[in-house]
Amino acid sequence: MCTDCGCNNNRPHTVYNDGENIIHTPHSDPLSVEVHSQLLSQNNQQASLNRSLLEQHNITAINLMSSPGAGKTSLLERTIDELKGEYCIAVIEGDLETENDAARIRAKGVSAIQITTGNACHLDATMVNNALQQIDLEAVDLLFIENVGNLVCPASFDLGQHHNITLLSTPEGDDKPAKYPVIFRAAELMLITKCDLLPLLDDFNPQQATHYFRAVSGNRPIIQLSSKNGSGIDAWCAWLKDACSQKLTSL
Amino acid sequence: MHELSVCRALLQQVTDIAEEHHAEEIKVIRLKIGPLAGIENELLLRAFPLVAHGTAAQHATLEITSMPVTILCQDCEEKSDVEINRLTCPHCNSSATQLISGDEMMLDSVILGQQSGAEERYVH
Numbered sequence: 001m002c003t004d005c006g007c008n009n010n011r012p013h014t015v016y017n018d019g020e021n022i023i024h025t026p027h028s029d030p031l032s033v034e035v036h037s038q039l040l041s042q043n044n045q046q047a048s049l050n051r052s053l054l055e056q057h058n059i060t061a062i063n064l065m066s067s068p069g070a071g072k073t074s075l076l077e078r079t080i081d082e083l084k085g086e087y088c089i090a091v092i093e094g095d096l097e098t099e100n101d102a103a104r105i106r107a108k109g110v111s112a113i114q115i116t117t118g119n120a121c122h123l124d125a126t127m128v129n130n131a132l133q134q135i136d137l138e139a140v141d142l143l144f145i146e147n148v149g150n151l152v153c154p155a156s157f158d159l160g161q162h163h164n165i166t167l168l169s170t171p172e173g174d175d176k177p178a179k180y181p182v183i184f185r186a187a188e189l190m191l192i193t194k195c196d197l198l199p200l201l202d203d204f205n206p207q208q209a210t211h212y213f214r215a216v217s218g219n220r221p222i223i224q225l226s227s228k229n230g231s232g233i234d235a236w237c238a239w240l241k242d243a244c245s246q247k248l249t250s251l
Numbered sequence: 252m253h254e255l256s257v258c259r260a261l262l263q264q265v266t267d268i269a270e271e272h273h274a275e276e277i278k279v280i281r282l283k284i285g286p287l288a289g290i291e292n293e294l295l296l297r298a299f300p301l302v303a304h305g306t307a308a309q310h311a312t313l314e315i316t317s318m319p320v321t322i323l324c325q326d327c328e329e330k331s332d333v334e335i336n337r338l339t340c341p342h343c344n345s346s347a348t349q350l351i352s353g354d355e356m357m358l359d360s361v362i363l364g365q366q367s368g369a370e371e372r373y374v375h
Contacts (some may be wrong), residue, residue, distance in 0.1 A: 030278055030364045033268055039282070039356045076297050122253055153253035156289045156356070181336040182289035215337050218346040 043157055046125035049131060050160025057137040060247040061145060062240070063159055065183055067166035067176075068149030070194040073101045074227040075236075076144055077165070080108045082237050087142040087244065092131045094123040094148045101146065111135060122153035125160055140161040142244060151176065163243055169194045170201055174209035180215040189221050189239060196226040252329045254294040257356070258302045265361050274363035279358040281360045285318040285353040286335045292317060320353030 038044055054061050064072045075095075080089055091112040093101045102114035107149040115123060128145060135143075145161055147154040155164075166187035168176050171194060177184040184190065189212050192206060210222055223239065225232025261280070269277050284290055288372065292315045303309045305323045319332045324340035325347040336355070 031272060031274065033272065033363060034360045034361055035264070035268065035358045036360075037264065037358050038265070039257055039358055042260055042263065120253075120256070122256075126258065156253060156257075178336045181338075182287055185287060185338070187283060212336070212348055215339055218338070218348065 001101055004205075007220055018071045021163060022106060032087040040157065043125045047128060047158035047160040050125055050129055051162070053129075053132060053137070054143065054160060054162075057140065058247070059137060059140050059143050060163075061143045061159075061161040061242045062163050062165060062243070063145045063147055063154075063161035064165050064167065065147045065151075065154045065187070066149060066169070066193075067151045070149070070167045070169040070172065072146050072149070073104055075191070075193060075225075076105060076146065076232055077108055078230070079144075079237065079240070080102065080105070080110050082233060083142070083240065086241075088140050089142045089144070090140040091108040091134050092123075092128060092135075092143065092145045094127070094146060096120075096148065106236070108243040111140075117148055120150060121150050122157050123147050123159055124157045128159045142240070151183050155186040161248060163188055164251070165189045165191060167191045167193050168209060170197050174204045175212055177209065177212040177216055185216045187220065189215065189223065190217070191236065192222060194226060195224045195231060196229045254298045255302065257290060258295065258298045258352065261299070261358060262302050262306060262308055264358055265308050265311070266306055268361055269363055272363055274365065275307060276364035277361055278364045279312050279314060279362035280358070281314045281362075282318070283316045283318055283355045283357040283359050285355040286320055287350070287354040288356040290356060302361040314319060316359070318352050318355050321351050322348040322353075323351050324348050 065182055076091060083089065089110050091105045091110060093105065093112055094116045094117060095101055095114065096117055096119065099114045102112040105112035113134050115127050115131055117123065123145065145159055164186050166184050168190060170192065192209060198204065206224055213222060223232050223235045225236055265277050265280055284292060295315065296313055296342060299313050303311065320335055321330060321332050322338055322340065323330050324343060324345050326345040327340060327343040329342045331342065333341060337346055338350065340348050
């Protein structure tokens with residue numbers, strides 16, 4: 001017999017009075033549900049939709065990640081100068097605040113959508129989808145997504161890009177891949193930027209940076225470049241052209 | 252602090268599961284997280300109550316299993332537990348390795364409390 005109310009229901013149950021009747025709601029045993037799903041599955045699903053949308057329009061999408069000030073926007077300006085004649089380029093800019101970077105890209109005659117994330121430390125697939133809706137996708141074949149400057153968070157969020165690239169600028173020091181392995185492991189290409197400064201820096205050894213990158217990323221390629229003096233830009237543009245043509249043949 | 256975004260995504264998933272099973276409360280949430288997922292477990296534990304407040308998960312215990320970073324060498328075929336920033340094979344030094352554990356960001360299981368609606372009610 002129930003010790004709460006004296007009814008004959010032996011199962012644990014809640015008793016309450018709805019004003020007219022005493023209502024007994026039996027408790028069921030706790031139920032264990034196996035899930036085994038990705039925590040960010042919703043973001044990943046949106047990222048897949050973005051990727052399909054890009055593929056419908058034959059667009060190759062490149063996600064650029066780095067710390068703030070590593071030279072992502074300068075690299076894009078230089079890249080646009082080099083490739084504007086061959087590719088229709090668009091840029092999605094992620095920053096906490098300001099339209100400054102988008103304005104720099106637009107000054108090069110390329111369409112740029114600025115996402116200001118407020119206090120969010122990374123772009124996610126929904127933000128990128130919102131930006132994609134503002135772009136004339138028919139008129140684009142190479143899309144750069146300049147992620148929020150941050151060496152931690154952006155690596156965990158798939159945006160629907162085809163390639164992840166991480167920049168390491170020489171003033172940051174050559175051990176960043178060892179300190180931030182997650183974002184460098186996510187990169188299929190590492191760009192060592194601001195190499196024009198190498199003669200001035202005694203704490204950046206490109207071989208050491210390569211060693212640390214190899215330890216997290218295996219034999220993935222590395223390009224040393226300078227957006228300022230143009231060294232290595234040819235190799236970078238060749239990599240991009242290869243990425244775009246591979247994209248076309250896989251479609 | 253992207254742990255807050257991760258918590259919101261987690262909360263959505265677990266409350267959907269609770270609703271699907273007509274459960275009024277979520278008692279336990281079990282996660283598997285590897286260090287290469289880029290998530291700080293401590294921050295996740297601190298952020299979760301903030302997003303779960305006022306939901307079926309507000310009293311849930313978050314249990315996190317930290318997964319080891321394990322690689323399989325494609326050259327010498329040895330399996331090894333390694334440091335997060337040294338994914339080369341410690342036996343033969345090859346960098347042709349495959350990560351077999353360490354980047355998980357998984358919702359493994361949930362334990363749900365009282366189910367409502369599914370069972371009969373007793374009226375005296």
